[in-house]
Amino acid sequence: MERRIGVYICHCGSNIAGTVDCEKVTEFARGLDSVVVARDYKYMCSDPGQNLIKDDIKEHGLSRVVVASCSPRMHEPTFRRACQDAGLNQYLFEMANIREHCSWVHEDKGMATEKAKALVSAAVRRVYYHEPLETKEVPVNPNVLVVGGGIAGIQAALEVADSEHQVYLVEREPSIGGHMAMFDKTFPTLDCAACILTPKMTTVGQHPYIQLMTYSEVEDVSGYVGNFKVKIRKKARYIDEDKCTGCGQCQELCPISVPSEFDCGLGKRKAIYIPFPYAVPNKAVVDPVKCSHLKGLAEGKDVCRICQKGIEKKGIPGCEADAIDFEQKDEIVEVEVSNIIVATGFQQFDPSVIYQYGYGRYDNVLTGLEFERMSNASGPTNGEVLLADGRKPESIAILHCVGSRDENYHKYCSRVCCMYSLKYSHLLREKVPEAAVYQLYIDMRCAGSGYEEFYERLQEEGVNFVRGRAGEITNIAERPEEEGKLIVICEDTLVRRKRRIPVDMVIMSCALEPRADADQIAKTFSLSRKADGFFLEKHPKLDPVATMTDGIFIVGCCQSPKDIPDTVAQASAAASRALAMISKGKVEIEAAIAVVDEELCAGCKICVDLCPYKAISFDEEKKVSRINEAVCKGCGVCVAACPSGAITGKHFTTEQIMAEIEGVLV
Amino acid sequence: MSFEPKIVGILCNWCSYAGADLAGISRKKYTPNVRVVRVMCSGRVDPTFVLKAFESGADGVLICGCHPGECHYAEGNYKAARRIPLLKKMLSQLGIEDERVRLEWVSASEGDRFASIVDEMTEQIRQLGPFSRNGGGENG
Numbered sequence A: 001m002e003r004r005i006g007v008y009i010c011h012c013g014s015n016i017a018g019t020v021d022c023e024k025v026t027e028f029a030r031g032l033d034s035v036v037v038a039r040d041y042k043y044m045c046s047d048p049g050q051n052l053i054k055d056d057i058k059e060h061g062l063s064r065v066v067v068a069s070c071s072p073r074m075h076e077p078t079f080r081r082a083c084q085d086a087g088l089n090q091y092l093f094e095m096a097n098i099r100e101h102c103s104w105v106h107e108d109k110g111m112a113t114e115k116a117k118a119l120v121s122a123a124v125r126r127v128y129y130h131e132p133l134e135t136k137e138v139p140v141n142p143n144v145l146v147v148g149g150g151i152a153g154i155q156a157a158l159e160v161a162d163s164e165h166q167v168y169l170v171e172r173e174p175s176i177g178g179h180m181a182m183f184d185k186t187f188p189t190l191d192c193a194a195c196i197l198t199p200k201m202t203t204v205g206q207h208p209y210i211q212l213m214t215y216s217e218v219e220d221v222s223g224y225v226g227n228f229k230v231k232i233r234k235k236a237r238y239i240d241e242d243k244c245t246g247c248g249q250c251q252e253l254c255p256i257s258v259p260s261e262f263d264c265g266l267g268k269r270k271a272i273y274i275p276f277p278y279a280v281p282n283k284a285v286v287d288p289v290k291c292s293h294l295k296g297l298a299e300g301k302d303v304c305r306i307c308q309k310g311i312e313k314k315g316i317p318g319c320e321a322d323a324i325d326f327e328q329k330d331e332i333v334e335v336e337v338s339n340i341i342v343a344t345g346f347q348q349f350d351p352s353v354i355y356q357y358g359y360g361r362y363d364n365v366l367t368g369l370e371f372e373r374m375s376n377a378s379g380p381t382n383g384e385v386l387l388a389d390g391r392k393p394e395s396i397a398i399l400h401c402v403g404s405r406d407e408n409y410h411k412y413c414s415r416v417c418c419m420y421s422l423k424y425s426h427l428l429r430e431k432v433p434e435a436a437v438y439q440l441y442i443d444m445r446c447a448g449s450g451y452e453e454f455y456e457r458l459q460e461e462g463v464n465f466v467r468g469r470a471g472e473i474t475n476i477a478e479r480p481e482e483e484g485k486l487i488v489i490c491e492d493t494l495v496r497r498k499r500r501i502p503v504d505m506v507i508m509s510c511a512l513e514p515r516a517d518a519d520q521i522a523k524t525f526s527l528s529r530k531a532d533g534f535f536l537e538k539h540p541k542l543d544p545v546a547t548m549t550d551g552i553f554i555v556g557c558c559q560s561p562k563d564i565p566d567t568v569a570q571a572s573a574a575a576s577r578a579l580a581m582i583s584k585g586k587v588e589i590e591a592a593i594a595v596v597d598e599e600l601c602a603g604c605k606i607c608v609d610l611c612p613y614k615a616i617s618f619d620e621e622k623k624v625s626r627i628n629e630a631v632c633k634g635c636g637v638c639v640a641a642c643p644s645g646a647i648t649g650k651h652f653t654t655e656q657i658m659a660e661i662e663g664v665l666v
Numbered sequence B: 001m002s003f004e005p006k007i008v009g010i011l012c013n014w015c016s017y018a019g020a021d022l023a024g025i026s027r028k029k030y031t032p033n034v035r036v037v038r039v040m041c042s043g044r045v046d047p048t049f050v051l052k053a054f055e056s057g058a059d060g061v062l063i064c065g066c067h068p069g070e071c072h073y074a075e076g077n078y079k080a081a082r083r084i085p086l087l088k089k090m091l092s093q094l095g096i097e098d099e100r101v102r103l104e105w106v107s108a109s110e111g112d113r114f115a116s117i118v119d120e121m122t123e124q125i126r127q128l129g130p131f132s133r134n135g136g137g138e139n140g
């Protein structure tokens, strides 16, 4: 069929015309095969510019359009729309990037003009082979899945549920709350973390539109935006959640004591336990590794069960609600949702790998989270700051950037450590007013609403700021005043002098890092990860909560380290994105996807395993591969791999790319 | 006049093409010898594209994708990382110099890196001279 191509060369003011001779390029375009009209104009993206195209489509009966201007990442949608408006399928358009890739990066006008010609010729040859494509719309399911019940997941779940859409909130631990539930106070306003978090947690637990699944994990996600199918494993809790009243009698009776995860090992819990007093759900859980009865069962013995039976001799009853069920098994629940909000958070960097800091070797060297628990009134010391021997510390050093901004561990800044270190100074002032507090920092980073003011306030509270990273912590005294102390050795870079600071306690403000199983989560939800290991957003500035997989969002610290205000803002953003799609009721499916020619397919199945989106299935009857249109993203990996050339990547066909390669080489 | 090589750049849309755009936005100057063809992912780069480029007059082919772990389609760049070295091995048996095909990772924030790769590769191919289409290398 005859092709009638129109070519439009944009001056972009002097942005292009200053380096590229646009008239010459236009003249050149006129001579190209199938080109019926070529024009240059000052601003093609302006209304008059777009009208040039629209009018020509009608007047000259154009069947293909090429615009040579800026990057297609900038204005491709603009010109596609113009074509569509004039009745030309939007995929019959191609763009040549003669600004970012040409006029802005070259100085020699002659050479730049030659390159612009080559790029135009490539676009013209390519568009020759373009085919009209239709975008499809599919209806969406109105439910949303939220994975992770930290403050990020809690916020997202509440925002969606308040609009009366069903939310499934999946949390791996026996209670929601995440890290924030462990904190004492929160910077910069010093509200008590529990005071602002527990009302939200309780609301989640009671919300008619939230189905909370704690002690559960997502095993598999299939389907696509608008219509995901999710398999969730509810681990056996050995407690009937409907019957358990959260009275705590069972944990009183249980004879087995183990270090409490929630208290970072500073306190104890039982083998049957409620993780913390304001846990949601406020239900007990049995630790299958530590419980003597469950261990006995594995060997066919019936031991203990004191929690269930009570102590008859003393007349103490066991679980009166009859909620303990040692027969319980894991359960697989399947749900269908339109959108998935991933809010799996972070983990604290383990400072024991920095041997010279002595974490784990010396008493009284704590991590940030350990200090949060110690400072918390409901924590293992009832909020008292105490040394391992029960004394109060007289001096404390807080080390910033442990594991952050460090070539050996994490190069990035964890963003919240300066601020929580300052928070600790304040808490210490309150709890051990006589103690000397040292902050060892590299730079103070206090960017955020009210943060600089908080820093100033702290300076007035009498903290010793020492600029320098600690090199070592030792207990080998060199001077009498160092006896029995931990000595922090550092270089004070403001006075350019090595210092030895003897203290009783060291608190390390450790980096926030990706969770150890981030790779597994990335696979389950088809996410990518950045060089630092956190999940990759669709665009770092303009689309920070979306991901490359439509319908899957990332919020909170699984995307990058951040404070609670930013976490909450992201959670609300993702919730509103999900709700926007639900309220529209349908989604558009990418048209530039791959298709299999069943005639050519040899049934080798190479493509099936290659597809990163599990979009390709194998039809065992016909012995051919089949691509799910709604799942395919059009990356083209299968197209390049197919040994029979049976897969076509629409809009990036081999023919089109080959024509473009020929074109750039004229 | 010195020899000005023609190099075809095949760039993935998400990182490398955006990186090349950034070089433009920050007005970073580099040699005009590379002409860019956009693909969605470096995993789409079929070795025949490279052969096609040489057949059509290219003196070199530069393929750029996202850094390992950053591919927007999860792992397309790993596919490229396996395919392109295989292709290069084959090309070297045909006597085609190693420098003529290059696979690089360029992120969306690495405009400077893209520019310096282009400059460096252009210079290397200038040294090598034009690609001889009837066989290449000494045996050609």
Ligand SMILES: Cc1cc2nc3c(=O)[nH]c(=O)nc-3n(C[C@H](O)[C@H](O)[C@H](O)COP(=O)(O)OP(=O)(O)OC[C@H]3O[C@@H](n4cnc5c(N)ncnc54)[C@H](O)[C@@H]3O)c2cc1C
Pocket (backbone or CB within 6 Å): A147, A148, A149, A150, A151, A152, A153, A170, A171, A172, A173, A176, A177, A178, A179, A180, A183, A185, A186, A187, A188, A216, A217, A218, A343, A344, A345, A346, A347, A348, A368, A369, A372, A416, A420, A423, A512, A515, A521, A555, A556, A557, A558, A562, A563, A564, A565, A567
């Ligand atoms: C010591 C310390 C003190 C801090 N103090 C402050 C402060 O004072 N003020 C402030 O603004 N910020 C503070 N921060 C930062 C704050 O902790 C974070 O901004 C916030 O906790 C991020 O919440 P999140 O929900 O993203 O992550 P998290 O709190 O980590 O929550 C993630 C949740 O997801 C669950 N989860 C993980 N993986 C899975 C899975 N595969 N399936 C299901 N569930 C999963 C986890 O169990 C957890 O409940 C502090 C950070 C630290 C380390």
Ligand code: FES
Pocket (backbone or CB within 6 Å): B012, B013, B014, B015, B016, B040, B041, B042, B043, B064, B065, B066, B070, B071, B072, B073, B075, B076, B077
């Ligand atoms: S998208 Fe850049 S390499 Fe795959």
